[in-house]
Amino acid sequence: MAEPLFRRLALIGLGLIGSSIARAARARGGIAGEIVACDRNRAVRERVAELGIADRVEADPARAVAGADGVILCVPVGAFADVAATIAPALAEGAIVSDVGSTKQSVLRDVAPLLPPHVHFVPAHPLAGTEHSGPDAGFAELFEGRWSLITPPSGTDRNAIEKVAELWARLGSMVEIMEPGHHDRVLAIVSHLPHLIAFTICGTADDLADETRQQVLKFSASGFRDFTRIAASDPEMWRDVFLNNREALLEMLARFTEDAQAMARAVRWGDAGYIEDKIRRGRVIRRSLIELKQA
Amino acid sequence: MAEPLFRRLALIGLGLIGSSIARAARARGGIAGEIVACDRNRAVRERVAELGIADRVEADPARAVAGADGVILCVPVGAFADVAATIAPALAEGAIVSDVGSTKQSVLRDVAPLLPPHVHFVPAHPLAGTEHSGPDAGFAELFEGRWSLITPPSGTDRNAIEKVAELWARLGSMVEIMEPGHHDRVLAIVSHLPHLIAFTICGTADDLADETRQQVLKFSASGFRDFTRIAASDPEMWRDVFLNNREALLEMLARFTEDAQAMARAVRWGDAGYIEDKIRRGRVIRRSLIELKQA
Structure with missing residues (x-):
């Protein structure tokens, strides 16, 4: 590959996702001629410098994006408006601004109005992550074989969309274009609600009487443990996701709660047929996942 | 080991757990001189004979338990009363009757009154399993390193309790004695509620509009997939568990629902502090599990 996709790529936020992009860009090549890493946290900046995963480390987002033809926001979505206001005056003509946030309508709402007309805004969301966070948690293979969803607002420049799609393809992802509102509904049920439940x-377990709580930990292998794994994820990130996908999340939670109450009623009144039918539907879904090789 | 723990061990029900006991008894030795396998399902009996994991295969539970000094009920807990009534007249003097059911108060209620006074009833529950079911799903290592809980009613013969504890130790388990009501509360939160939620x-996902449902499957890796794994478990077994631990399960579900509603309210009103605090508690629990090496 003669020419990298971006001459200079600025990453704002070097947590799990940002540091994985930096590592993957290095490992795979053809992505960025120069990587500028920016984090407001001094300890993160020092660690990124030690790890040697960026060509330059900056504290100030405006300095980081100056002269960059690609900018990716990798901070919690609640911080997007502040970051966008800070970088807007420094963005280069024709630069592509993207992000990795888990909520896409909020990103359009918070970022798009603040950007100058001479840049292209192409929001994206790699469906990849682990329950770990911080620059040490990242790894170059994080996006391989995972979906990345691109959610451009209508009227976005085709070339800019294609460049962001190509970025995620080169990082190892499968790519799909999706309408932002639809993205938020799908993610509410596949990700945000499961995390809220976990x-x-x-x-709920932590509120139980002391003796029982100890035994919850001791005997957690019976199902509870699977919930705690996804409950270990980054608190600030998830707080922001819940607050920024409020409508879809509350709708999915309301549907789930109705269904759980119906199940409770069947348990109370001994409606074996109802319970068995619901369990069988869960199995069908699991089988569909296995056929789709998603399990 | 000169003498096996049981001269003749009868297993009633050869699904995942029953067939794993048979396999582990063979593989480890010192457990049973003779293994009699009983299942009401002809296809299961034929498969058990083909697998060669029992010395004798019987269709009639009364014939299976005749002359056995150990009997373990491995059918769904809803079938326990029927099985107990069938085997009661055929049980040998001094035989130990145990089980592997996930609900222990119901087992005491359903089985104890039907057994003759000349046998010992020592209920047990190995906290082991997979999402697969049937005689082909079993394997000899299923119980290794997993807890098995023994829940004898007060007044149970000490030697009989010790023999059942020794059985599970020889099958590879860690063993703990627990009061049946306490067992049911602990299992309601660590296992039964997580399964009901899953x-x-x-x-809930299956009820969504067609297009969204397809994408739920496609993008399930974001959290939903972890829930579908435990939702793949045996429908009859779980129907019976829910119906036979009704009180504790409904109480835990009510607590969980209150907590989920409080979270919904915090999301609706933008109470970032409340949400973050709840997320942090989840992480603390996860960390405790890791320290306890349960994760």
Whole structure:
């Protein structure tokens, strides 16, 4: 590959995702001629410098994006408006601004109005992550074989969309274009609601009487443990996701709660047929996943 | 080991757990001089004979337990009363009757009154399993390093309790004695509620509009997939568990629902501090599990 996709790529936020992009760009090549890493946290900046995963480390987002033809916001979505306001005056003519946020309508709402007309805004969301966070948690293979969803607002420049799609393809992802509102509904059920449930049940268990709580930990292998794994994820990131996909998340939670109450009623009144039918539907879904090789 | 723990061990029900006991008894030795396998399902009996994991295969539970000094019920807990009534007249003097059911108060309620006074009833529950079922799903290592809980009613013969504890130790388990009501509360939160939630969210997803449902499957890796794994478990077994641990399960579900509603309210009103606090508690629990090496 003669020419990298971006001459200078600025990453704002070097946590799990940002540091994985930096590592993957290095490992795979053809992505960035120069990588500028920016984080407001001094300890993160020092660690990134030690790890040697960027060509330059900056504290100031405006300095980081100056002269960059690619900028990716990798901070929690609640910080997007502040970062966008800070970088807007420094963005180069024709630069592509993208992000990795888990909520896409909020990103359009918070970022698009602040950007100058001479840049292209192409939001994206790699469906990849682990329950670990911080620059040491990242790894070059994080995006391989995972989906990345691109959610451009209508009227976005085709070349800019294609460049962001190509970026994620070169990082190892499968790419799909999706309407931002649809993205938020799909993610509410596949990701945001499962995380809300996992966080909640950990709290429910933690509120139990002392003796029982100890035994919850001891005997967690019976199902509870699977919930705690996804409950270990980054608190600031998830707080922002919940607050920024409010409508879709509350709708999915309301649907789930209705269904759980219907199940509770069947348990209370001994409606074996209803319970068995619901369980069988879960199995069908699991089998579909296995056929789709997603399991 | 000169003498096996049981001269003749009868297993009633050869699904995942029953067939794993048979395999482990063979593989480890010192457990049973003779293994009699009984299943009401002809296809299961034929498969067990083909697998060669029992010395004798019987269709009639009364014939299977005749002359056995150990009997383990490995059918769904809803079938326990029927099986107990069938085997009671055929049980040998001094035989130990145990089980592997996931609900222990119901087992005491359903089985104890039907057994003759000349046998010992020592209920047990190995906290082991997979999402697969049937005689082909079993394997000899299933119980290794997993807890098995023994829940004898008060007044149970000490030697009989020790023999059942020794059985599970020889099958590879760690063993703990627990009061049946306490068992049911602990299992309600660590196992039964997580399964009910997993089955329910699969149904909630399945009810979504066609296009979204397809994408739920496609993008399931973002959290939903972890729920579908535990939702793949045996429908009859779980139907019976829910119906036979009704009180504790409904109480834990009510607590969870209150907590989920409080989270919903915090999301609706933008209470970032509340949300972050709940997420942090989930992480603390996860960390405790890792320290306890349960994760």
